[in-house]
Amino acid sequence: MRTAIPALALAAIATLSACSGDARSQAMFRGNAAHTGATDAKAPRAFHRVKWAFATGGRIVSSPVIDQGTIYVGSDDGNLYAIAAADGRQRWQYKTAGPVPSTPAVAAGVVYVASYDGKIHAIDARSGLPRWKFATAGERRFEAKNLHGFLPKTQTIADPFDVYLSSPLVVDGRVFVGSGDGNVYALDATTGALAWKFATGDVVHASPAYADGTIVIGSWDSYLYALDAATGAQKWRFHGGEDPDIHNQVGFQSSPAIVDGVVYTGCRDSNLYAIDAATGKERWRFDNAGSWVVGAPAVARGKVIFATSDSAQYVVLDANTGKPVVQVTDKAYMFASPTVAGDVVLTGVLNGTLQARDFASGTLLWSFETDASKRNDGWILTADRSFNTPLLYTSAWREAPMVAADRQFSVGSIFSTPLVADGVVYVGAADGRLYAIE
Numbered sequence: 409m410r411t412a413i414p415a416l417a418l419a420a421i422a423t424l425s426a427c428s429g430d431a432r433s434q435a436m437f438r439g440n441a442a443h444t445g446a447t448d449a450k451a452p453r454a455f456h457r458v459k460w461a462f463a464t465g466g467r468i469v470s471s472p473v474i475d476q477g478t479i480y481v482g483s484d485d486g487n488l489y490a491i492a493a494a495d496g497r498q499r500w501q502y503k504t505a506g507p508v509p510s511t512p513a514v515a516a517g518v519v520y521v522a523s524y525d526g527k528i529h530a531i532d533a534r535s536g537l538p539r540w541k542f543a544t545a546g547e548r549r550f551e552a553k554n555l556h557g558f559l560p561k562t563q564t565i566a567d568p569f570d571v572y573l574s575s576p577l578v579v580d581g582r583v584f585v586g587s588g589d590g591n592v593y594a595l596d597a598t599t600g601a602l603a604w605k606f607a608t609g610d611v612v613h614a615s616p617a618y619a620d621g622t623i624v625i626g627s628w629d630s631y632l633y634a635l636d637a638a639t640g641a642q643k644w645r646f647h648g649g650e651d652p653d654i655h656n657q658v659g660f661q662s663s664p665a666i667v668d669g670v671v672y673t674g675c676r677d678s679n680l681y682a683i684d685a686a687t688g689k690e691r692w693r694f695d696n697a698g699s700w701v702v703g704a705p706a707v708a709r710g711k712v713i714f715a716t717s718d719s720a721q722y723v724v725l726d727a728n729t730g731k732p733v734v735q736v737t738d739k740a741y742m743f744a745s746p747t748v749a750g751d752v753v754l755t756g757v758l759n760g761t762l763q764a765r766d767f768a769s770g771t772l773l774w775s776f777e778t779d780a781s782k783r784n785d786g787w788i789l790t791a792d793r794s795f796n797t798p799l800l801y802t803s804a805w806r807e808a809p810m811v812a813a814d815r816q817f818s819v820g821s822i823f824s825t826p827l828v829a830d831g832v833v834y835v836g837a838a839d840g841r842l843y844a845i846e
Contacts, residue, residue, distance in 0.1 A: 435475045437511035437575035442666045443617040445706030449828040451749035455774040459844040460496030468836030469509035469571050471825035480519050481842055482508030488521050500536030511575035520576040520583050540600035545589035550611045550628045552655035559805045568813035575615040584623050586612030592625055604640030615663040624671050626660020644688030649677025663704040672712050674701025692730035703745035715742035715755055734770035739793045749828035756822025759793050762835055778820030780839040788819050
């Protein structure tokens with residue numbers, strides 16, 4: 409369903425470059441259409457100061473993007489914000505009817521973003537006024553009976569760790585995005601008219617990547633799909649793991665990256681996969697011993713960089729073989745997607761820490777802790793900054809696991825993918841703030 413809103417005619421939407429170095433490459437999730445997670449911008453190798461912090465009314469799960477000196481980011485308070493990169497001043501805010509844990513995409517003066525109100529919104533980048541809205545069949549989180557072993561076994565439970573919404577991809581005049589209604593949508597970028605939709609078997613909160621006329625996107629039905637960008641026809645699908653008992657090791661929550669004819673993606677079945685982009689055949693997999701790969705991998709200079717949840721591993725693999733080059737055990741779960749900026753890799757941690765590591769060695773260069781993380785109200789974190797699991801997860805019954813997850817996020821968890829521009833790192837946190845760090 410499409411709701412058209414009168415506005416100035418849109419300019420033609422140009423094809424966004426899949427290269428990592430040009431200005432447009434910072435205007436969508438993971439930096440470019442192929443979602444490589446790499447940029448030519450240089451991240452600082454030492455922490456100097458917080459340049460500014462912008463407060464919203466809800467946690468920030470969305471990742472910031474930048475276009476012409478303006479940062480755009482969604483908040484769970486239901487707003488999309490436009491913020492001056494130079495000084496953190498608000499330029500405008502656009503209200504939706506639901507949380508906005510989707511990363512916006514900017515193209516030809518228009519910002520596109522998904523909301524939990526079940527709509528895809530197109531907003532004028534300069535004024536913050538709506539261009540059009542497209543209504544899906546409605547949003548929802550992934551859910552299952554006896555999910556993660558939570559009780560009662562016969563009760564359908566929404567997954568508290570399904571924190572993201574699909575982030576729009578804009579290429580060749582179309583907006584591609586997944587939805588909790590189980591569909592992948594292709595919309596006309598100018599009008600919002602439906603070009604095609606493709607039905608999967610469950611929630612689609614992964615974000616689509618594009619290369620060579622193909623959209624690749626995962627679903628919580630445990631399939632990764634390759635779709636013809638022009639028609640929506642399925643080219644292939646790849647089956648990940650299944651977990652029919654507690655639905656823990658199941659589903660593609662991670663978003664793919666496409667580089668040199670290979671699709672790299674994580675899965676909640678605890679594998680990082682390399683899949684042939686033309687055929688959908690597996691090239692290799694890296695087993696993370698039961699720990700989810702939620703964030704999208706970054707791919708740069710022959711390396712694949714990703715992080716895990718429960719095992720808190722920072723991992724660098726050889727892109728050709730899948731063999732580990734660097735493995736570092738950290739303190740807490742990592743859901744955020746890493747960003748490669750020059751010779752620095754930036755990764756958010758759910759204990760409220762942003763980490764900068766050396767690209768070659770994985771050595772920690774510096775870290776930044778959110779204010780909520782430093783306060784550590786309720787002793788959510790132990791002395792070594794890992795989660796105080798025995799205190800948090802006292803029961804698998806009723807609301808207890810949901811309360812525990814919410815308390816974990818209260819330390820300013822960083823789900824957001826870091827953005828680097830002009831030597832400044834921008835990142836959102838669950839304390840509701842967008843930080844600009846030098």
